[in-house]
Amino acid sequence: MRAFDYQVPADALAAMRAVAGNDSAVFLAGGTNLVDHLKLGLTHPDLVVDITGVTSDEVVERDGGLWIGAAVRNSDLAADPRVCERYPMLSEALLSGASGQLRNMATAGGNPLQRTRCGYFQDNTTPCNKRRPGSGCAAVGGHARYQGILGTSEHCVATHPSDMAVALSALDAVVHVLGPDGERTIPFTELHRLPGDEPSRDTVLHHGDLITAIELPDTPIARRSRYRKVRDRASYAFALVSVAAAVDVTDGVVRDVRIALGGVAHKPWRAYLAEEALRGQAAIEDNFREAAAAELVDARAVDGMDGGNAFKIPLVTRTVVSVLRGLTQENQ
Amino acid sequence: MQTEINLRVDGTDRQVTVDTRTTLLDALRERLANTSPKKGCDHGQCGACTVLLNGRRVLSCLVLAVTAGGKDVVTANGLAPDGELHPVQQAFLDNDAFQCGYCTPGQVCSAVGALDEFRRGWPSHHGDTELTRAEVAERMSGNLCRCGAYTNIVTAVQQAARA
Numbered sequence: 001m002r003a004f005d006y007q008v009p010a011d012a013l014a015a016m017r018a019v020a021g022n023d024s025a026v027f028l029a030g031g032t033n034l035v036d037h038l039k040l041g042l043t044h045p046d047l048v049v050d051i052t053g054v055t056s057d058e059v060v061e062r063d064g065g066l067w068i069g070a071a072v073r074n075s076d077l078a079a080d081p082r083v084c085e086r087y088p089m090l091s092e093a094l095l096s097g098a099s100g101q102l103r104n105m106a107t108a109g110g111n112p113l114q115r116t117r118c119g120y121f122q123d124n125t126t127p128c129n130k131r132r133p134g135s136g137c138a139a140v141g142g143h144a145r146y147q148g149i150l151g152t153s154e155h156c157v158a159t160h161p162s163d164m165a166v167a168l169s170a171l172d173a174v175v176h177v178l179g180p181d182g183e184r185t186i187p188f189t190e191l192h193r194l195p196g197d198e199p200s201r202d203t204v205l206h207h208g209d210l211i212t213a214i215e216l217p218d219t220p221i222a223r224r225s226r227y228r229k230v231r232d233r234a235s236y237a238f239a240l241v242s243v244a245a246a247v248d249v250t251d252g253v254v255r256d257v258r259i260a261l262g263g264v265a266h267k268p269w270r271a272y273l274a275e276e277a278l279r280g281q282a283a284i285e286d287n288f289r290e291a292a293a294a295e296l297v298d299a300r301a302v303d304g305m306d307g308g309n310a311f312k313i314p315l316v317t318r319t320v321v322s323v324l325r326g327l328t329q330e331n332q
Numbered sequence: 333m334q335t336e337i338n339l340r341v342d343g344t345d346r347q348v349t350v351d352t353r354t355t356l357l358d359a360l361r362e363r364l365a366n367t368s369p370k371k372g373c374d375h376g377q378c379g380a381c382t383v384l385l386n387g388r389r390v391l392s393c394l395v396l397a398v399t400a401g402g403k404d405v406v407t408a409n410g411l412a413p414d415g416e417l418h419p420v421q422q423a424f425l426d427n428d429a430f431q432c433g434y435c436t437p438g439q440v441c442s443a444v445g446a447l448d449e450f451r452r453g454w455p456s457h458h459g460d461t462e463l464t465r466a467e468v469a470e471r472m473s474g475n476l477c478r479c480g481a482y483t484n485i486v487t488a489v490q491q492a493a494r495a
Contacts, residue, residue, distance in 0.1 A: 031394050031399070084455065
């Protein structure tokens with residue numbers, strides 16, 4: 001690990017300036033991903049700027065919704081009674097991620113910015129276009145079980161690992177950012193990128209941009225919502241496929257619906273095509289299945305020596321159908 | 333870069349100069365001679381390094397020591413300050429909840445933290461309102477035991493919850 005300086009800035013502005021003014025500086029929040037990456041040699045900062053004290057660690061009411069300070073810990077957010085009651089999919093997503101210890105460390109601002117857990121990205125000895133642009137991708141034809149099926153490119157097939165981010169995508173959350181040019185907001189669904197020919201960039205943020213808060217808009221439909229995570233063991237594992245969904249059914253017809261998918265793409269995948277296919281349709285299983293099929297029209301499996309990930313395509317359909325069936329049965 | 337930090341470790345104020353790269357786990361073990369927290373994976377995957385930081389269970393291998401300045405650290409050692417065992421420690425002994433014992437200090441700190449979270453009403457992914465075996469397993473899933481003593485660990489945590 002290369003030696004680095006450590007700074008505790010006085011406020012968010014000073015933190016942003018410290019990182020924006022130094023190409024080799026990084027923000028440190030919960031540290032659950034960054035400290036591991038320091039050990040693995042995936043990142044070599046000259047300066048680590050501790051931001052745990054510069055943004056709010058509280059969840060507050062605003063405009064009928066909730067504002068989540070970037071320093072709020074995952075465990076506090078998951079246990080917040082307002083989140084549990086009004087946005088249950090978010091609490092469920094948080095609780096399905098990591099372990100009790102890690103949730104006590106991880107923060108609302110840091111969680112969406114964690115890097116992929118693709119084994120090749122985390123292994124400095126293998127080619128990886130995300131870690132070393134132009135070096136190639138070892139995942140295609142390698143271990144493909146955890147790779148993506150939607151929006152992949154010839155350069156990268158990695159998936160975004162966050163559960164929380166899938167729920168935030170379905171909830172149309174808004175990210176508040178402080179950057180060198182001042183404050184701005186980014187719709188959560190536009191925070192993360194698809195890999196294209198530049199997989200080293202996970203998000204649209206620029207160096208020095210500091211997430212200060214995440215805003216949950218007033219979303220009545222989310223009061224009845226679910227997060228379902230399918231994984232290789234019952235706890236403490238990343239998703240193979242996950243589904244965050246909320247649905248409003250009146251007289252047997254889907255009036256409104258939100259669906260986002262995890263474990264399938266380089267970003268939390270908002271399933272707009274499935275939502276569009278379902279609105280105004282009868283809340284029956286055949287329609288749920290057709291909606292999932294509409295979303296998966298362009299899905300493409302990755303071949304691998306482990307058998308590849310073609311299983312994810314039917315798994316998405318079955319998980320979407322199961323979650324929507326559960327939600328609509330409760331509705332009646 | 334060397335930095336001087338003040339920590340309260342198991343009830344005693346300690347001062348130590350650390351390189352900024354030093355983890356809290358290494359500071360405790362290598363600099364302060366507290367070998368209670370163990371280095372298992374050193375990547376936040378096994379839970380052997382679990383300590384209580386300002387009362388919350390965390391992984392000391394993923395905490396930079398410089399960020400813990402001014403904070404209160406409790407290891408499994410500190411749970412029995414005068415030799416009197418904490419109810420979780422007694423329950424592990426009563427139920428033979430270990431074999432080699434390497435993961436045990438982390439398991440014990442994690443159980444103390446998990447029971448505190450449960451008493452405060454924090455929900456879990458499993459969702460039982462009582463500490464059933466499945467509920468304990470979910471709340472303790474961040475602590476691996478390569479000897480596979482899970483059966484008795486779950487029983488011990490249930491016993492400690494009743495204490």
